Amino acid sequence: MPNINELIGGLDFLDGVGTAGVLAYVGAYLALQLGVVKGDVYIFPSVNLAASLAVLFSLTGDFNPFSVTIEICWSVISVIGITRIYIIHRFVRLTEEEAEVARRIVPSLKKDSARRLLKLGRFTDADEGTILTEQGKSVVDVAMIMGGLCHIERNGKHIASISVGALVGELTLATGAPSTATVRCVVPSRLFLISRNVLWGFLQRNPEAMADMERSIAGDLRLKLTDTSTRLSSALGDGSTLSN
Numbered sequence: 001m002p003n004i005n006e007l008i009g010g011l012d013f014l015d016g017v018g019t020a021g022v023l024a025y026v027g028a029y030l031a032l033q034l035g036v037v038k039g040d041v042y043i044f045p046s047v048n049l050a051a052s053l054a055v056l057f058s059l060t061g062d063f064n065p066f067s068v069t070i071e072i073c074w075s076v077i078s079v080i081g082i083t084r085i086y087i088i089h090r091f092v093r094l095t096e097e098e099a100e101v102a103r104r105i106v107p108s109l110k111k112d113s114a115r116r117l118l119k120l121g122r123f124t125d126a127d128e129g130t131i132l133t134e135q136g137k138s139v140v141d142v143a144m145i146m147g148g149l150c151h152i153e154r155n156g157k158h159i160a161s162i163s164v165g166a167l168v169g170e171l172t173l174a175t176g177a178p179s180t181a182t183v184r185c186v187v188p189s190r191l192f193l194i195s196r197n198v199l200w201g202f203l204q205r206n207p208e209a210m211a212d213m214e215r216s217i218a219g220d221l222r223l224k225l226t227d228t229s230t231r232l233s234s235a236l237g238d239g240s241t242l243s244n
């Protein structure tokens, strides 16, 4: 049985290139599975392209039609991937408002995916008095406030105010449960609206967007809770406490 030195010694230049190609393939795939690289950044298709060309080159010494076919397909698919990423970087543009929404709710989404999400919703100017959600009723549209001011009302009482950057309807996004408050625009407001069902469907099909959205909601909740707790403690400023 040949030992390792004899095996390595028996490799010629083409074998060496082929081996490097195989290692690159396996390394890229392992990195993808470990989450070290993503499939939609340049590095993954580039390494795959280099690997397929290396293996293709090594096959010139030992022709095999099936291996050559798969390597050519791999090279072509890698070039398609690289071209797609280039087109997204170079040509997909978001308007300022679109970019603001994308940064706020899905900051790590690629521009083309963010654009797909944004196309599912709409920007609108809401008049003073517009009601965005009604306490106890299911939320129809989740909103992001781009400009203006809204009041949060519980049982007809104003309990908090939200403005630019705040989300509306996020608390019941996942469950579709009755909304926890009535939200009313108290000045003309600029909004981004997206149907709750449509948004939820998109998030379920896009785990990366779901993770982003969960982070955005967590950040939003932190601000809202802090604000509400501050209001509550100043309302109880006379030293009284809430009884249960």
Ligand SMILES: Nc1ncnc2c1ncn2[C@@H]1O[C@@H]2COP(=O)(O)O[C@H]2[C@H]1O
Pocket (backbone or CB within 6 Å): 133, 139, 152, 159, 160, 161, 162, 167, 168, 169, 170, 171, 172, 173, 178, 179, 180, 181, 182, 183, 224, 225, 228
């Ligand atoms: N205390 C609060 N501060 C800020 N916003 C709130 C508060 N309570 C409810 N909301 C918002 O009002 C929305 C009503 O619908 P949701 O319960 O889905 O999500 C809720 C939040 O977006």
